[in-house]
Amino acid sequence: MWNKAIRGINRTVENLTALFLAAMVVLIFLQILMRLVMAKSFSWTEEAARYLMIWLTFLAASYGFRRGAHVGVSVIVERLPMRFQRWVQAVAGLVCLVFFALLVIFGFELMDRSMMQHSPALNFPMGYVYSVIPISGILMALNLIDVLIRTIRTGRGGERS
Amino acid sequence: KSDAGDGEIVLKVGHIAPEEHSYAKGFNQFAEAVEKETGGKVKFEIYGNGQLGGEREIIEQVQLGSLDMTVVTAGPVGNFVEEFSVLEMPFLFRDLDHVYKTLDGEIGQELMGELEKAGFKALGIWENGMRHLTNNKRPIRSPEDLKGMKMRTVENDVYVETYRALGADPTPIAFPEVYTSLQQHVVDGLDSSYGVFHSTKLYEVQNHLSEVGIYYAAAPLLMNKDKFESLPEDVQQVLVEKGREFAEVQRQINQEMEKEQKEDFIKKGGKVVEAKDLDLEAFRKAVQPVYEKYRDRFGDMVERIEAVK
Amino acid sequence: MAILLFVVFLILLVINVPIAIGLAMSAVIVLAASSEIPLVMLPQKMFAAMDSFPLMAAPFFILAGKLMEHGGISERLVQFANSLVGRIRGGLAHVSIIACMFFAAVSGSATATTAAVGGIMIPAMVRAGYDRPFSTAVQSVAGTTGILIPPSVPMVLYGVSAGASISTLFLAGIVPGILVGLSLMAAAYLMSRSRGYRTDDQKVSLREIGRRFVRSFPAIFMPVIILGGIYSGLFTPTEASVVAVVYGLVVGVFVYKELDLNKLRGIFVSSAETTSVILLMIGTAALFGMVLTREQVPQSVAEWLASANLSSIEVLLLVNLLLLLVGTFMEVIAAIIILTPILLPVVTGIGVDPIHFGVIMITNLAIGLITPPVGLSLYVGSQVGGVRFEKLVRAVFPFLWIMIVDVLLVTFVPGLTLIGD
Ligand code: NA
Ligand code: NA
Numbered sequence: 001m002w003n004k005a006i007r008g009i010n011r012t013v014e015n016l017t018a019l020f021l022a023a024m025v026v027l028i029f030l031q032i033l034m035r036l037v038m039a040k041s042f043s044w045t046e047e048a049a050r051y052l053m054i055w056l057t058f059l060a061a062s063y064g065f066r067r068g069a070h071v072g073v074s075v076i077v078e079r080l081p082m083r084f085q086r087w088v089q090a091v092a093g094l095v096c097l098v099f100f101a102l103l104v105i106f107g108f109e110l111m112d113r114s115m116m117q118h119s120p121a122l123n124f125p126m127g128y129v130y131s132v133i134p135i136s137g138i139l140m141a142l143n144l145i146d147v148l149i150r151t152i153r154t155g156r157g158g159e160r161s
Numbered sequence: 162k163s164d165a166g167d168g169e170i171v172l173k174v175g176h177i178a179p180e181e182h183s184y185a186k187g188f189n190q191f192a193e194a195v196e197k198e199t200g201g202k203v204k205f206e207i208y209g210n211g212q213l214g215g216e217r218e219i220i221e222q223v224q225l226g227s228l229d230m231t232v233v234t235a236g237p238v239g240n241f242v243e244e245f246s247v248l249e250m251p252f253l254f255r256d257l258d259h260v261y262k263t264l265d266g267e268i269g270q271e272l273m274g275e276l277e278k279a280g281f282k283a284l285g286i287w288e289n290g291m292r293h294l295t296n297n298k299r300p301i302r303s304p305e306d307l308k309g310m311k312m313r314t315v316e317n318d319v320y321v322e323t324y325r326a327l328g329a330d331p332t333p334i335a336f337p338e339v340y341t342s343l344q345q346h347v348v349d350g351l352d353s354s355y356g357v358f359h360s361t362k363l364y365e366v367q368n369h370l371s372e373v374g375i376y377y378a379a380a381p382l383l384m385n386k387d388k389f390e391s392l393p394e395d396v397q398q399v400l401v402e403k404g405r406e407f408a409e410v411q412r413q414i415n416q417e418m419e420k421e422q423k424e425d426f427i428k429k430g431g432k433v434v435e436a437k438d439l440d441l442e443a444f445r446k447a448v449q450p451v452y453e454k455y456r457d458r459f460g461d462m463v464e465r466i467e468a469v470k
Numbered sequence: 471m472a473i474l475l476f477v478v479f480l481i482l483l484v485i486n487v488p489i490a491i492g493l494a495m496s497a498v499i500v501l502a503a504s505s506e507i508p509l510v511m512l513p514q515k516m517f518a519a520m521d522s523f524p525l526m527a528a529p530f531f532i533l534a535g536k537l538m539e540h541g542g543i544s545e546r547l548v549q550f551a552n553s554l555v556g557r558i559r560g561g562l563a564h565v566s567i568i569a570c571m572f573f574a575a576v577s578g579s580a581t582a583t584t585a586a587v588g589g590i591m592i593p594a595m596v597r598a599g600y601d602r603p604f605s606t607a608v609q610s611v612a613g614t615t616g617i618l619i620p621p622s623v624p625m626v627l628y629g630v631s632a633g634a635s636i637s638t639l640f641l642a643g644i645v646p647g648i649l650v651g652l653s654l655m656a657a658a659y660l661m662s663r664s665r666g667y668r669t670d671d672q673k674v675s676l677r678e679i680g681r682r683f684v685r686s687f688p689a690i691f692m693p694v695i696i697l698g699g700i701y702s703g704l705f706t707p708t709e710a711s712v713v714a715v716v717y718g719l720v721v722g723v724f725v726y727k728e729l730d731l732n733k734l735r736g737i738f739v740s741s742a743e744t745t746s747v748i749l750l751m752i753g754t755a756a757l758f759g760m761v762l763t764r765e766q767v768p769q770s771v772a773e774w775l776a777s778a779n780l781s782s783i784e785v786l787l788l789v790n791l792l793l794l795l796v797g798t799f800m801e802v803i804a805a806i807i808i809l810t811p812i813l814l815p816v817v818t819g820i821g822v823d824p825i826h827f828g829v830i831m832i833t834n835l836a837i838g839l840i841t842p843p844v845g846l847s848l849y850v851g852s853q854v855g856g857v858r859f860e861k862l863v864r865a866v867f868p869f870l871w872i873m874i875v876d877v878l879l880v881t882f883v884p885g886l887t888l889i890g891d
Contacts, residue, residue: 018738021533021745024526028712032705039309041332043321046523053529053745054520057753060746069747070488071849073842075860077486092487099491102498107513113225116279118240120217121316121333126240133513173764179631180811210631212763212807218518225514227507335523338706340629340636341578341621346703361630365637 006146010063013139020056024049047121051129058136065096066143086151093148100141107133170203170392172229172384175213175222182360183418184232184380185209187287187411191382191403198399205230220383224280229388234289235379236315244275247459248379251323251448252441253466257291260377261412263469268462276381282389284404287411289354289378290419294371295363296350297343300432301371303440304328304447313339313351319455323375326448340366354378355419364426371434373444382408472767475500479758483843490747493844494754497761507764515760516753523708524578524623525752528850529745530711531582534718535589535854536737538689541722541729543590546686552598553674553682560662562598563608564655566591570612571651574619578626578707580802580839581748581850584613586714588854590689600667606855607865610847611873612654614836617802619647621700621707624802624832631810634824642825642887646833646880650873657872688721744853748846752801755844759804768796768805772812782820786881789813790834794874797838801846805835829887833880837873840866 031045064070077088111134115127174192178184192205213219213228216237222228224241239246247253254260263269264286273283294301294312301307307329314320316333324331332348342348343366350367352375358364382404389397427433456463478499482492494512501507537543555561569587577583588609595605617624620640629636674682683690695717696710705713722729729737762768775788792813796805810831817827839847842863852862880886 014739014742015735017742017746018735021529021738021742025530025533025712025715028526028530028709029716032709032712035311035330035332036704039330041321041330043314043316043318043331043333046333046335047316049526050521050523053526053749054517056742057520057746057749060742061750064743064746065488067743069743069853070490071747071751071852071859072486072488072492073483073860074486074858076484088485092482092485095482095485095487095495096491099495099498102509102512106510109510110225110513110517113510114221116241117221117224118243120237120240121318123318130513130517133517179633181633208763210807210811213760214515214518218514218521221514221518222511225508225510227511227514334706335708337522337524337623337626338708340626342706344637345700345706347706360633362633362636365635 017056044121062139103137174230177211183415191407282384284382285408287380291374295367311348313348355422359422490751493758515757519756527711531586533741534714537718542726543689550682550686563658567612574615578621578623580616583616592855603865610851611869793834
């Protein structure tokens with residue numbers, strides 16, 4: 001049940017981020033075409049593309065953590081005896097969890113306090129734009145908990161490492 | 162470090178201007194005056210030059226309370242308090258006298274009151290000055306001369322519509338890319354105040370400047386409202402007094418600097434078309450569609466500003 | 471407080487917390503301890519740092535690189551390049567350094583340069599028998615020419631901060647940029663000689679070279695479109711990165727017919743993941759940098775430097791050392807914005823030209839891009855090349871020395887930078 005749900009969520013998030021990246025390409029390419037061919041520019045394409053980039057950054061971070069894509073220094077931990085390695089990994093995981101919790105709590109606060117602020121071009125409440133931060137915090141935490149559980153059970157967690 | 166004991170109050174300030182911009186000069190003098198007036202009780206820690214981020218970001222920091230104060234251009238303030246955007250309507254003001262009568266009068270008070278609702282205490286309305294049209298193609302005397310010209314703008318529908326109404330092709334380009342875009346002719350020109358034109362070296366890649374005054378760039382001096390209210394009353398009073406007093410000082414500084422910057426531009430080979438050699442009426446007439454489209458957004462504010470004598 | 475910041479960061483680094491999170495959490499601890507800045511700054515600063523249009527060139531060039539890699543472009547390009555320089559020792563290393571310099575003349579950022587050329591050349595070098603960490607190191611290091619050879623976003627920012635002419639800065643960066651490129655080629659030659667790297671031993675016939683040229687023509691033509699597009703004023707450098715994506719798509723799907731929908735999904739997902747890794751780091755590094763700024767760390771160091779009563783050579787050496795040190799921990803743009811107003815008066819006081827200093831600063835910070843722990847070019851390189859961070863750091867090390875020699879040349883031979891006068 002849990003495994004299936006996580007896999008389903010990640011697959012959806014993957015597709016979403018791929019779609020966002022594709023949309024960024026279309027928007028900016030459109031911006032160039034409109035200017036060169038029609039001698040007319042949209043006022044909102046750049047902003048939309050920028051926000052899509054930030055959305056995909058936060059969202060993709062969730063499956064990135066699962067696959068161990070995020071850069072770290074593992075060389076020192078790997079030299080420790082197996083028994084210590086597990087402990088250190090657990091502490092590192094806990095630090096990450098605290099970070100995700102902060103993203104959720106303060107991301108929500110930022111979102112809540114920015115509902116009256118409007119984005120310059122799209123005139124869209126910034127609160128909605130910021131909503132990706134707490135949402136991604138939850139997704140990242142879900143993936144990390146899953147990896148941690150596996151690490152504790154088997155000593156191996158991520159898909160890649 | 163900030164609460165240095167003895168009841169000393171440290172106010173943290175951020176802005177995006179380099180040291181030789183009128184924001185920085187004006188603020189430094191304001192800070193000095195406040196420190197003196199409060200007998201050294203209030204101290205300022207100033208982070209200029211965009212060290213703490215861009216303008217939208219800095220306003221947000223003041224709103225969230227991680228920064229105490231900023232002096233910031235009205236444009237991005239409009240994203241937080243929509244009423245403020247009325248100042249960005251093209252050719253809204255007849256001249257600087259009209260500007261000051263509006264901002265230092267009832268309407269200015271009203272706009273500052275709107276800022277309070279969003280969590281800011283406005284201590285005064287300073288300025289970045291009139292924005293003029295610059296380009297590297299030809300002198301601009303009437304909207305005719307703008308036809309087909311690619312003008313850089315920020316992503317804001319009023320700005321974009323204004324350029325369309327004037328017959329130009331508005332092209333949104335992010336600020337860090339403006340210089341190279343002008344140099345490589347991705348765009349031909351932009352609107353800019355003398356201060357920004359000078360401090361960002363845009364004169365290196367532009368030959369013509371027309372003093373049309375397409376917008377007036379006001380610059381409110383903003384403070385976090387909770388922070389302001391947490392201060393002793395005598396300090397509050399000094400801040401409000403000096404904020405207003407130095408609005409005039411800063412405007413004076415800005416205008417003197419503009420004169421020097423203009424001379425410097427001409428000395429470097431730039432060509433300036435002054436207001437008296439422009440067909441300003443034609444510009445005003447051309448932007449009427451912008452007013453038809455956006456005037457209602459601001460209630461009766463446009464009429465009231467026009468009526469200020 | 472500043473000590474707390476570094477100590478916590480180093481501890482988190484040692485226990486293998488991802489660097490992005492280590493930067494954020496050490497900053498958070500300092501923020502929480504000083505209690506004057508609300509923690510809502512964490513998401514606010516991260517978001518604001520990512521909210522930049524020029525930054526978008528990074529994901530687009532990463533995507534373009536992957537499209538070219540999987541769309542058959544890199545293979546054909548490499549075959550052609552091989553037929554030209556394959557017999558020279560370290561031939562492909564030279565090709566990739568030259569390609570980086572070429573791309574540097576198109577893009578204003580180092581990471582975009584590394585991503586764009588690395589996406590094609592690293593797999594190619596590995597296929598040709600080069601060691602993967604070495605190939606990735608060459609790309610990560612050569613990519614730093616992206617901010618030395620104009621256009622350069624950091625130079626624009628320096629010009630604005632220092633009140634120096636940006637066009638003169640651009641001119642001043644050309645010779646040092648080429649110098650860095652050439653010195654890296656010399657280093658690559660020596661390393662390849664000791665490792666015995668050489669790809670093709672047989673001589674390739676002229677007709678075969680011609681055939682390979684025709685087959686790889688769409689790939690060779692891409693820089694022409696991008697360079698031509700920027701310098702003829704059709705689009706900005708960031709927009710050019712999108713043109714590269716569309717061009718890569720068209721060639722991969724319709725010309726070489728090696729890209730299908732399934733492959734494309736994979737390419738887009740992995741590009742999104744890479745983008746995320748880099749941008750997340752940019753976001754949290756900005757928070758870390760903000761804490762440094764507000765703790766006045768760089769300022770105090772600079773003030774001490776100004777008060778120490780040293781000779782001009784000593785000051786310049788110390789300034790270089792400081793810039794190298796700051797470059798290890800801070801991202802280029804943040805470092806420029808914070809340090810320029812402080813260091814400029816120090817060096818102009820001993821008679822250094824502001825343009826010259828701009829190039830010194832950017833060359834130093836270019837080295838910062840390839841020094842751990844905060845080294846964006848290393849992050850991009852390890853992503854694009856698929857090499858573990860520590861392994862890459864080790865492989866980059868020999869190149870570091872060469873670049874330090876370059877910095878000293880740029881510092882003490884002002885003629886290199888002031889040719890534009
Ligand atoms: Na470049
Ligand atoms: Na570094």
